Amino acid sequence: MYSGNSFDPADARWLAHRYEIVRDQLLYRHVPRELHQAGPFLTDELVGEQPSQVLDRAAGVAAARGHVAPLHFIFHSAFCASTMLVRAFDVPGVAMGLSEPVLLNDVTGIRRRGERTGADLARLLDEAMMLLARRWAPGESVVVKPSNILCGLQRPMLALRPTAKAILLHAPLATFLASVARKGLWCRLWARELLEGLLRDGLVDLGFGPNDYFRLSDLQVAAVGWLAQHRQFALLAQHFPDRVRTLSSEALLTDPDGVTGAAAAWFGLPPDRFARHAALGRHSKSGQPFSTGDRAAEQAAAVAAHGDEIDKVLAWAMVLAEQNGVALSLPAPLLT
Numbered sequence: 001m002y003s004g005n006s007f008d009p010a011d012a013r014w015l016a017h018r019y020e021i022v023r024d025q026l027l028y029r030h031v032p033r034e035l036h037q038a039g040p041f042l043t044d045e046l047v048g049e050q051p052s053q054v055l056d057r058a059a060g061v062a063a064a065r066g067h068v069a070p071l072h073f074i075f076h077s078a079f080c081a082s083t084m085l086v087r088a089f090d091v092p093g094v095a096m097g098l099s100e101p102v103l104l105n106d107v108t109g110i111r112r113r114g115e116r117t118g119a120d121l122a123r124l125l126d127e128a129m130m131l132l133a134r135r136w137a138p139g140e141s142v143v144v145k146p147s148n149i150l151c152g153l154q155r156p157m158l159a160l161r162p163t164a165k166a167i168l169l170h171a172p173l174a175t176f177l178a179s180v181a182r183k184g185l186w187c188r189l190w191a192r193e194l195l196e197g198l199l200r201d202g203l204v205d206l207g208f209g210p211n212d213y214f215r216l217s218d219l220q221v222a223a224v225g226w227l228a229q230h231r232q233f234a235l236l237a238q239h240f241p242d243r244v245r246t247l248s249s250e251a252l253l254t255d256p257d258g259v260t261g262a263a264a265a266w267f268g269l270p271p272d273r274f275a276r277h278a279a280l281g282r283h284s285k286s287g288q289p290f291s292t293g294d295r296a297a298e299q300a301a302a303v304a305a306h307g308d309e310i311d312k313v314l315a316w317a318m319v320l321a322e323q324n325g326v327a328l329s330l331p332a333p334l335l336t
Contacts, residue, residue, distance in 0.1 A: 005030045005032075005051050007028070007030075007053045008063075009028065009053075009055055009059065009060050009063035009064065010063045010064060010066075010067045010134065011134070012067075012096070012134040012135060012136045012142075013030060013031060013032050013033070013136075014028040014029070014030055014031075014053065015028060015029050015030075015031040015042065015047065015101070016028055016060060016101075016103050016128070016131035016132065017029040017031075017042070017047060017052075017101070017102055017103060018102060018103060018106055019057065019103060019106045019107070019110075019124075019128070021110055021115055021116075024056060024057050024058075025054050025055065025056055025057060026054070026055050026056075026057055026060045026103075026131070027052060027053075027054055028052060028053045028054070028055065028060075029047040029048075029050040029051070029052050030050045030051040030052070031046075031047050031050055033090065033092070033096070033136065035047070035050070036087075036090060036096075036097070036098070036099070037087060037090060037278075037279070040083045040099060040100075041083070041099050041100040041147075042098060042099055042100055042101045042102060043100070043102060044102075057127070060131060061127045061130065061131065064130050064131050064133075064134050065130070067134050067135050068130055068133045068134060068135065069096075069133050069134070069135035069136070069140055069141050069142045070133075070141040070142070070163065070164075070268070071129060071132075071133040071141070071142050071143075071144065071161055071163075071164050072141060072142070072143050072144075072164050072165050072166065072267045073143070073144055073145070073146065073154075073157065073158070073164060073165075073166040073167070074086050074143060074144070074145040074166070074167050074169055074263075075145075075146065075148070075150075075151075075154050075166055075167070075168050075169070075233070075236075076145065076148055076168075076169040076170065077148055077169075077170045077171070077176070077226060077229040077230065077233070078148050078171075078176070078179075078194075079171050079175070079176050079179035079180070079249075080169050080170050080171035080175075080176075080248075080249035080252075081169075081171075081249050081252050081253055082145050082169050083099050083100075083145070084252075084256070084279055084280060084282075085145070085167075085169065085252060085259075085260065085263065086098070086099050086143060086144075086145035087099065087277075087279035088256075088260045088274055088277040088279045088280055089143040089264075089274070090277075090279070091273050091274060091277070092136075092137065092140075093137060093139060093140065094139070094140060094141070094269055094270065094273045094274075095140055095141045095142070095143055095264075095267075095269055096136040096140055096141075096142050096143070097142075097143045097144075097145065098132060098142065098143070098144045098145065099145050100145060100146060100147045101132055101144065101146070103128050103131065103132065104128055104129075104132070104144075104146045104147070104150055104153075105147055105149060105150070106128075107121075107124055107125050107128050107153065108149055108150055108152070108153060108197075110124065111152070111153070112197070112200050112201070122156060122160065125153060125156060125157065125160060126160050129144075129157065129160065129161060132144055141267060141268070141269060143267065148194070148229065149194070149197050151197075151198060151201065151203060151228075151229055151232055152198075152201030152202070152203055154166075154232065154236060155235075155236060155239065158236070158240055158243060158244070164243070165243050165244070165245075165266055165267055165268075166236070166240070166243065166244050166245075167244075167245055167246075167247050167263055167266065167334060168233040168236060168237065168244060168245070168246045168247065168330065169246075169247045169248075169249065169252070170226075170229070170230065170233065170246070170247075170248060170249065170330070171248070171249040171250075172248060172249070172250060172328075173223065173226055173227075173230075173314060173317060173318075173328065174310065174314050175249065175250070175299060176222065176223075176226050177219050177222060177223060177226075177310045177313055177314060178299050178302040178303055178306070178310055179299075179302070180218070180219060180222045181219060181302050181305070181306035181309065181310060182298065182299075182301065182302035182305070182306070188218035188219075188221075188222070191218060191219075191221050191222035191225055192218070192221050194225045195213070195221050195222075195224055195225045195228075198225055198228045198229070199213075203228050203229075203231075203232055204224065204228045205228075205231075205324070206224060206227060206228070206320060206324050206326075207320075207323065207324060208224070217309075217313065219309055219310065219313040220313055220316065220317075222313075223313055223314075223316070223317035223320070224317075224320075226317075227317060227320065227321055227324075227326050230326060230327075230328070230330070231326050233246060233330055234326075234327060234330055234331060237330060237331045237332040238331065241332060244332055245266055245332050245333065245334040246330035246331065246332050246333050246334065247259065247263070247333070247334045247335070251334075251335055253292050253295055254292065256280040256292075257274075257275050257276060257280065259334070259335065260274045260275075260277065260280065261274055261275065262334055262335060263334065266334060
């Protein structure tokens with residue numbers, strides 16, 4: 001029985017936060033349900049001051065077995081209201097949503113550094129998903145929205161969880177570019193970091209040589225990253241036709257209640273339990289009230305300030321997509 005914050009590695013309120021490969025240990029943070037709604041991501045900024053415990057990986061995995069809920073995924077390509085959507089899956093008695101748990105980022109880092117490969121990497125990924133899928137309450141499912149740095153692991157994640165379903169959420173390219181421009185220098189640097197990771201994962205095949213990337217502007221780099229992720233989404237939809245659906249942020253923001261209900265139904269959850277969720281009416285980063293009109297105003301301001309750059313890069317990216325067979329519209333839409 002759960003009591004206060006006493007450590008129980010089978011209890012989902014003890015988030016499996018980090019994995020340390022040298023010591024083969026897990027770092028847990030005590031993250032009660034209400035804290036998940038207090039911040040956008042499960043990073044140290046949100047959970048770093050919470051009580052912690054360290055446990056050998058094998059012991060943590062053993063404790064999780066037998067306490068695992070049905071698991072589903074929201075994969076995304078950034079700036080598409082994915083945090084809002086996963087927060088809406090926090091419905092006690094039905095489901096719990098986890099936003100960008102760092103444990104999965106650790107697995108990505110291990111893969112990129114070559115510290116685990118093949119079956120050893122698959123086992124580590126499988127165990128990480130098991131730890132994150134610990135049941136919050138009887139009858140609840142778990143919906144995980146990984147960071148998009150996991151693009152290279154999305155296919156093995158679905159392969160390792162044959163009962164899991166996924167929604168592939170994206171913003172239209174013009175909206176994505178406007179978001180990068182509006183958010184300023186840190187986001188332009190983030191776009192370069194994202195592309196670096198995609199290149200290391202072997203997911204960029206758009207006709208560029210290694211030196212060509214140095215000649216691209218910030219928004220061109222962002223567009224290449226978007227196109228690479230979009231291609232991966234299309235391949236996932238083709239490879240898992242019965243388990244993957246695609247969704248545009250425009251549809252989600254136009255009808256958040258209806259789309260959330262459709263997403264719930266796709267995951268096998270009762271759609272009516274997700275209507276008018278508080279997360280659908282607030283800013284996913286600040287927590288302040290936020291409407292579709294507010295989002296439109298942000299986009300309009302970005303276009304007013306950076307419209308010439310956005311238009312030129314958008315036109316360039318559309319030619320690049322056509323030359324490389326990257327369709328801007330994804331198959332298998334959630335809404336038909």
